[in-house]
Amino acid sequence: METTIEKQQNNKARILVEQLLPKHFSTIGKIWVGILILICLVGGFAYYRQLRYGLVVTAMRDYASWGIYISNFVFFVAISLVGSLVTAILRLSHVKWSTPLTRIAEIIAVAAIILAAVSIIVDMGRPDRFLYILLYARLQSPIIWDVLVIFAYLVISLLLLYIPLLPDLAILTKRMENASGLQKRIYGILSINWKGTPGQFRTIEKSVNVLCIMIIPVALGIHTVTSWLFATTYRPGWDSTNFGPYFVSGAFMVGAAAVIVAMYVLVRYYSLSEYITHKHFNQMGKLLVLLSLIYLYFNINEYLSPAYKMKTSEALHLKELFSGEFSSIFWGVQILGMVVPILVLMFNMGRKPLPMFIISILVVVGAWFKRYLIVVPTLLHPFLPIQNEPEEWKHYFPSWEEWSIAMATMAAAMLIITFLVRLFPVIPIYETAKERGIKLQ
Amino acid sequence: MKGMSIMKTLSLNYSIPWCSKVVLLGCCLMGWIFLNAHAHSNQGDEKARVRIGLNYFKIAEDSCYLTVKVLTKPDRKYIPVSGVIINLFLNEQTKSGMMGNITTDKEGLGTFILPDKFYTALDTLITLKFMARLNNDPSFQDKLTTVEIKDASMVISYDEDSLREVKVKLLEKDSSDRGTPVEGADIKFYVQRLFSLLPIGNDNNFTDAEGEVTFNLPSDLPGDGEGNLELFIKLEDDDDYGNIVFSNTLPWESDWITVKNTFDERTMWSPRDRTPYFLWIFPNLILLAVWGVIFYLIIQLMKIYKGTI
Structure with a gap:
């Protein structure tokens, strides 16, 4: 005989599970997936052309040998840091409100780090040459450090997504009656005979703690090493000891903004307002202001001292940013991507879901252009100009193939996020139930 | 009214007829065109200095x-x-x-x-x-x-033992065979390097009353691959004597600087099999630590799979 309390508990558990189970795509969802696939196909065709005709189809030449592919790579690496921020740092700081956001952050991190690796391979022109990096790796090269740390971070991020998912996978296996056969098989394989014994729960609790501790230095490492790809190269704008923390702070900022964008979309289209509340937006808004202020500080450091000195070798590069060819992007990024978010999010009104969504999009778009500004203008103004170059090689504007491939990587990242959200509970069911004192059967 | 009428009559009487005005205007215009054209043709003919x-x-x-x-x-x-x-x-x-x-x-x-x-x-x-x-x-x-x-000439002599000291005597041609010593001429010294001449010594080396200047060649100058040094002695842009250039190849007996061959050493620019030890040890230790933890976690997952936990 079930008591009334048990009945209420079971009822709460049923409602919680039903609300948090993955949902089928709505019409808008299907259109969204269709658009993303279309963008990926166009990008695939552009990549086919790049493979067939070589990197000559891009606008990259002797001067700008890194273009939007590398900007994209740095952008994805930056976004991926959000996994360590929301999951690890907030968890280890015993911040309880971040629980519904951990899986979103991990999904974004996994998607971003996969596409970061893809962007590097795309930039290589010959993808088969990637094997040479592994076969003939020289530990003296920061590129090898980057490859090693990216791979380690990808595996850790996957584990940090997967291990807390285990109890939810067991729930999915039992409760997803309307799931397809393939979906059920995936849940069955991934749940690895999870029985939910106290020992298993202790194991995953311990594993997640270990991962949270380990992912922080690896995450700092991945973006610091990425910054060293630039800082160890003697060029104006890159010759800086500030680059490691400058990149890491920028990465945390854009990662937080990406989570806010995802939060808004999920609340809007998956009816999760009971779990992702205004409180979460408010807290994430405050976090974003803090991270933006830190990044602003590093930006001032990065530009003010060289601008004060205006060394001849740096002056051309800085003038191009401040008042030249790249000035509109530069000031757009600084003002719309940093100053405006700080000003808006400082006020309570600014930390409401819709304003935060708009501001976060500005931050994310600004962050992409910021990486473009870090990569391209510097390459166009080397300390030692190349001799007898055609004039057009001294300027860079990506070809349609580059734009298509870059957009396709973006679309692919969003597609991965979309399918992971479709396949798995975007808000941890087990952890949410535990926090709310609901016992799941 | 009467006054006004007189003025009108006067103005009519002394005004220039319209046809004369047209002719006058035409003449002015033609004159201007002519003068302009002349000025332009003069400009065109003017040669540059x-x-x-x-x-x-x-x-x-x-x-x-x-x-x-x-x-x-x-x-x-x-x-x-x-x-x-x-x-x-x-x-x-x-x-x-x-x-x-x-x-x-x-x-x-x-x-x-x-x-x-x-x-x-x-x-x-x-x-x-x-x-x-x-x-x-x-x-x-x-x-x-x-x-x-x-016309002037340089007479160069060296310290016979070491060749490190060079004496230059500048003589202006005169009616005698000996020549007249030139005082106060600024003699420059150079050595040939790979791409150009390298100035050596002081900025000014003025000849004395005997027309002489003594110069000690720096002993640390590297020679070329065969141990020779190509020395250039110049009098440059002199108002009286123009440019006089003297060059001599000295058996310097000091070989060129040999760049230390690091081919077999462990350097940052060596191939991968000669990676510096510190760069081999520390990244591998970090990799071992990180992947050790990862494998430990994977083993835990395997245990869950096998039901041993």
């Missing part, structure tokens, strides 16, 4: 040459004049004094090596008068530049 720089070079006792640089200044700034023919004379602008012609290059420069037939004159004359003339050029005004050079 040029400046001719003429320099004399004496290479030891072997050969002599002249360099010419032609410039014009259309807009407050000198620009080189290319493709103009410059006539060069020795002592007089006559057929017998004419040494030859040169045509300036795109830098406005031209070099003229004195023909053998003039060396007899050079040997006998004490003062040489060189002339560079631009004549009858369609675009530039005629111009004549003259340079008078007193």
Whole structure:
């Protein structure tokens, strides 16, 4: 005989599970997936052309040998840091409100780090040459450090997504009656005979703690090493000891903004307002202001001292940013991507879901252009100009193939996020139930 | 009313008829057109002025040459004049004094090596008068530049034991065979390096009353691959003597600097099998630590799979 309390508990558990189970795509969802696939196909065709005709189809030449592919790579690496921020740092700081956001952050991190690796391979022109990096790796090269740390971070991020998912996978296996056969098989394989014994729960609790501790230095490492790809190269704008923390702070900022964008979309289209509340937006808004202020500080450091000195070798590069060819992007990024978010999010009104969504999009778009500004203008103004170059090689504007491939990587990242959200509970069911004192059967 | 009527009558009586006005206006217009056209044609005919720089070079006792640089200044700034023919004379602008012609290059420069037939004159004359003339050029005004050079020569001697000390004596040609010592001439010293001449020593090395200057060559100068040092001693742009250049290859017995061969060492630029130890040990330790933890976690997952936890 079930008591009334048990009945209420079971009822709460049923409602919680039903609300948090993955949902089928709505019409808008299907259109969204269709658009993303279309963008990926166009990008695939552009990549086919790049493979067939070589990197000559891009606008990259002797001067700008890194273009939007590398900007994209740095952008994805930056976004991926959000996994360590929301999951690890907030968890280890015993911040309880971040629980519904951990899986979103991990999904974004996994998607971003996969596409970061893809962007590097795309930039290589010959993808088969990637094997040479592994076969003939020289530990003296920061590129090898980057490859090693990216791979380690990808595996850790996957584990940090997967291990807390285990109890939810067991729930999915039992409760997803309307799931397809393939979906059920995936849940069955991934749940690895999870029985939910106290020992298993202790194991995953311990594993997640270990991962949270380990992912922080690896995450700092991945973006610091990425910054060293630039800082160890003697060029104006890159010759800086500030680059490691400058990149890491920028990465945390854009990662937080990406989570806010995802939060808004999920609340809007998956009816999760009971779990992702205004409180979460408010807290994430405050976090974003803090991270933006830190990044602003590093930006001032990065530009003010060289601008004060205006060394001849740096002056051309800085003038191009401040008042030249790249000035509109530069000031757009600084003002719309940093100053405006700080000003808006400082006020309570600014930390409401819709304003935060708009501001976060500005931050994310600004962050992409910021990486473009870090990569391209510097390459166009080397300390030692190349001799007898055609004039057009001294300027860079990506070809349609580059734009298509870059957009396709973006679309692919969003597609991965979309399918992971479709396949798995975007808000941890087990952890949410535990926090709310609901016992799941 | 009566007054006004008188004024009107007067103005009518003394006004110029309209046809005269048209003729007058036409004349003014034609005059203006003519004057303008004349001014323009004068402008078109006006030839630009040029400046001719003429320099004399004496290479030891072997050969002599002249360099010419032609410039014009259309807009407050000198620009080189290319493709103009410059006539060069020795002592007089006559057929017998004419040494030859040169045509300036795109830098406005031209070099003229004195023909053998003039060396007899050079040997006998004490003062040489060189002339560079631009004549009858369609675009530039005629111009004549003259340079008078007193012939001089350098006598170089070395410290016999070490070759590290070099003594230069500058003598102006006179009627005697000995020559007159030149006091206060600034002698420059250079050594040949890979791409250009490297100045060595002080900025100024002036000759004394005996026309001599002694210079100690730096002992740490590396020689070339065969242990030789090519020394250049110059008197440059002197108002009286022009340019005198003397060069000598010294058996320096100091080999070039050998860059330390690091091919077999463990450096940052070595191949991967010669990675520096610290760079091999620390990244691998980090990798071991990180992947050790990852494998530990994967083993835990395997245990869950097998049901041993």
